[in-house]
Amino acid sequence: MKKSDVIQRYIPTKTPLPKEHVEVFAPSNIALCKYWGKRDKELNLPINASLSISLGQLGSRTSLQPIDAAEDQVLLNDLSVDNSQSFAAKIIAYLDLFRTADSPRIRVETNNNIPTAAGLASSASGFAALIKAIDQLYGYALEPQVMSAFARMGSGSASRSLFDGFVQWHMGVREDGMDSYAELLPAQWPEFRLGLLTLTEAEKAVGSRAGMQRTLETAHLYQSWPLQAAADLEKLRSAIDDRDFHRLGQTAEQNALSMHATMIASWPPLLYWQPESVATMQQIWQLRESGIDLYFTMDAGPNIKLLFTADQQQAVEQAFPEVQVIAPFANA
Amino acid sequence: MKKSDVIQRYIPTKTPLPKEHVEVFAPSNIALCKYWGKRDKELNLPINASLSISLGQLGSRTSLQPIDAAEDQVLLNDLSVDNSQSFAAKIIAYLDLFRTADSPRIRVETNNNIPTAAGLASSASGFAALIKAIDQLYGYALEPQVMSAFARMGSGSASRSLFDGFVQWHMGVREDGMDSYAELLPAQWPEFRLGLLTLTEAEKAVGSRAGMQRTLETAHLYQSWPLQAAADLEKLRSAIDDRDFHRLGQTAEQNALSMHATMIASWPPLLYWQPESVATMQQIWQLRESGIDLYFTMDAGPNIKLLFTADQQQAVEQAFPEVQVIAPFANA
Numbered sequence: 001m002k003k004s005d006v007i008q009r010y011i012p013t014k015t016p017l018p019k020e021h022v023e024v025f026a027p028s029n030i031a032l033c034k035y036w037g038k039r040d041k042e043l044n045l046p047i048n049a050s051l052s053i054s055l056g057q058l059g060s061r062t063s064l065q066p067i068d069a070a071e072d073q074v075l076l077n078d079l080s081v082d083n084s085q086s087f088a089a090k091i092i093a094y095l096d097l098f099r100t101a102d103s104p105r106i107r108v109e110t111n112n113n114i115p116t117a118a119g120l121a122s123s124a125s126g127f128a129a130l131i132k133a134i135d136q137l138y139g140y141a142l143e144p145q146v147m148s149a150f151a152r153m154g155s156g157s158a159s160r161s162l163f164d165g166f167v168q169w170h171m172g173v174r175e176d177g178m179d180s181y182a183e184l185l186p187a188q189w190p191e192f193r194l195g196l197l198t199l200t201e202a203e204k205a206v207g208s209r210a211g212m213q214r215t216l217e218t219a220h221l222y223q224s225w226p227l228q229a230a231a232d233l234e235k236l237r238s239a240i241d242d243r244d245f246h247r248l249g250q251t252a253e254q255n256a257l258s259m260h261a262t263m264i265a266s267w268p269p270l271l272y273w274q275p276e277s278v279a280t281m282q283q284i285w286q287l288r289e290s291g292i293d294l295y296f297t298m299d300a301g302p303n304i305k306l307l308f309t310a311d312q313q314q315a316v317e318q319a320f321p322e323v324q325v326i327a328p329f330a331n332a
Numbered sequence: 333m334k335k336s337d338v339i340q341r342y343i344p345t346k347t348p349l350p351k352e353h354v355e356v357f358a359p360s361n362i363a364l365c366k367y368w369g370k371r372d373k374e375l376n377l378p379i380n381a382s383l384s385i386s387l388g389q390l391g392s393r394t395s396l397q398p399i400d401a402a403e404d405q406v407l408l409n410d411l412s413v414d415n416s417q418s419f420a421a422k423i424i425a426y427l428d429l430f431r432t433a434d435s436p437r438i439r440v441e442t443n444n445n446i447p448t449a450a451g452l453a454s455s456a457s458g459f460a461a462l463i464k465a466i467d468q469l470y471g472y473a474l475e476p477q478v479m480s481a482f483a484r485m486g487s488g489s490a491s492r493s494l495f496d497g498f499v500q501w502h503m504g505v506r507e508d509g510m511d512s513y514a515e516l517l518p519a520q521w522p523e524f525r526l527g528l529l530t531l532t533e534a535e536k537a538v539g540s541r542a543g544m545q546r547t548l549e550t551a552h553l554y555q556s557w558p559l560q561a562a563a564d565l566e567k568l569r570s571a572i573d574d575r576d577f578h579r580l581g582q583t584a585e586q587n588a589l590s591m592h593a594t595m596i597a598s599w600p601p602l603l604y605w606q607p608e609s610v611a612t613m614q615q616i617w618q619l620r621e622s623g624i625d626l627y628f629t630m631d632a633g634p635n636i637k638l639l640f641t642a643d644q645q646q647a648v649e650q651a652f653p654e655v656q657v658i659a660p661f662a663n664a
Contacts (some may be wrong), residue, residue: 017473221556228552253601261551261597264593265589278609
């Protein structure tokens with residue numbers, strides 16, 4: 001099914017007159033139960049449900065402004081991006097889903113305060129901010145679930161970046177994907193901490209989209225992934241309900257390592273780890289053996305995200321002086 | 333079922349008078365389709381069939397000699413080993429399976445010319461040599477399949493070290509395990525080469541026996557392993573039949589990485605890799621992209637075993653000056 005066919009059912013046939021200027025923010029998010037594998041590549045429908053924690057003030061701030069020009073203008077972190085570049089082309093293609101050719105062109109300004117070198121995908125917060133801004137620009141007042149499903153069509157994990165705190169993205173079963181949206185889990189956990197470690201800034205050779213596809217097509221072990229993810233998601237939900245950090249940390253770390261295991265079992269092998277990744281994992285395991293309650297998660301890249309609680313922050317900062325600590329519920 | 337109960341069915345009730353001195357050799361072996369997971373811990377019965385290549389002149393030379401003493405004597409590489417140490421205790425317990433208490437004690441001398449630091453298990457060639465020596469010592473003249481099954485009871489992969497060249501270890505289905513033995517595959521492949529790289533001599537924290545068990549009990553992804561191993565074994569057999577080195581190399585590398593993937597997906601995580609392991613894998617993949625026909629395999633340790641053919645030997649030695657090259661069919 002085509003994105004535009006799904007979206008047309010939720011927006012007016014005639015593109016509304018846009019507002020003069022809108023500006024929104026959406027947070028980045030880190031999955032504790034990973035999204036790995038698509039059942040529909042066009043609509044970014046996942047093979048498994050996932051669960052994330054949003055990063056509070058870290059994310060994308062996006063403004064939209066109709067302009068009297070023949071072409072859209074895209075700026076990223078105050079720098080103009082040529083419309084032929086993939087970053088701008090994706091945004092423009094997404095805007096086109098919501099407007100007709102005679103509707104005004106748009107100036108899109110996005111500022112990310114995410115340390116992208118730490119392996120945080122800016123596409124999640126980027127597309128979440130973009131759909132929020134589009135919704136305001138045209139005055140749609142879309143339901144949160146619809147907006148999340150639309151964000152998903154831009155980038156799968158963007159569905160989760162529309163909310164703060166813990167978020168669950170339902171896999172859904174419908175062909176049009178409109179039951180595959182994210183929802184806020186109401187739990188507050190003020191002591192919860194994330195730590196970002198930038199081990200290497202090397203560009204990854206294979207993007208997530210291609211990586212998922214290769215895993216799905218070539219890794220025998222991937223067959224066990226959907227069931228594991230479903231079980232992990234339930235464990236994470238109960239750990240959040242019980243504020244059981246050990247269960248949460250263990251489940252998230254094993255989930256991330258299992259996702260990487262499916263990549264490693266692919267052909268050609270997909271190893272996102274660098275030597276520093278292995279050294280850091282070994283360091284974390286040693287710290288844990290010495291009594292520090294510290295776990296980690298990793299996405300499709302070499303960098304490591306630490307999971308701990310406020311009482312361990314000093315020990316974590318001592319072990320990793322370069323860590324950037326995030327308190328996702330700081331403004332709760 | 334107990335080892336002794338199985339063995340008693342194949343040897344005389346009364347221990348024969350031993351010969352004065354026997355000396356035998358058994359090669360080490362490297363699995364191209366790995367043995368990972370036991371269906372019976374007492375008899376070392378595997379969850380999957382496996383396929384290996386024996387290492388020619390690299391292995392264990394063992395001599396047995398009855399002695400007039402109250403206790404057995406065990407020597408490893410010309411050094412006396414105390415009978416309370418695990419190495420000697422395992423050998424003595426194995427000898428006891430074949431003799432009564434009134435039978436003479438035995439002096440066991442084993443010399444390994446295997447670079448054990450390269451992560452080659454000496455237990456495979458060690459128990460293969462031991463059962464060959466026991467067979468001669470007591471004049472049993474056991475059938476090769478029975479001898480292989482007996483070697484398996486000492487150490488699973490020892491079942492494969494009774495033969496030169498390519499060897500398949502059948503998983504078997506019987507409770508007594510006597511259909512779980514290794515057999516020689518008759519193929520000769522004179523151009524086949526292995527390269528041993530010693531990346532680190534660090535002792536591994538978790539032995540294979542405990543590692544398999546942890547994987548089996550905690551890694552969801554392990555569920556897919558037995559079917560993958562069965563498929564890989566068939567691919568390897570056809571690659572050997574067709575002398576198709578690419579198919580063999582690809583299958584062996586993916587099989588080894590998939591085994592490591594099941595370990596990585598275990599809890600607590602089992603990561604046998606060191607930072608150097610990752611750096612070397614990346615180097616191998618770069619060499620392959622540059623046109624060198626080079627693959628690798630890894631066992632439950634950090635070191636890497638290269639797979640290539642004679643025409644690539646010069647390029648491999650240039651990239652890895654410290655490599656120890658083995659031609660398994662040199663004396664064929």
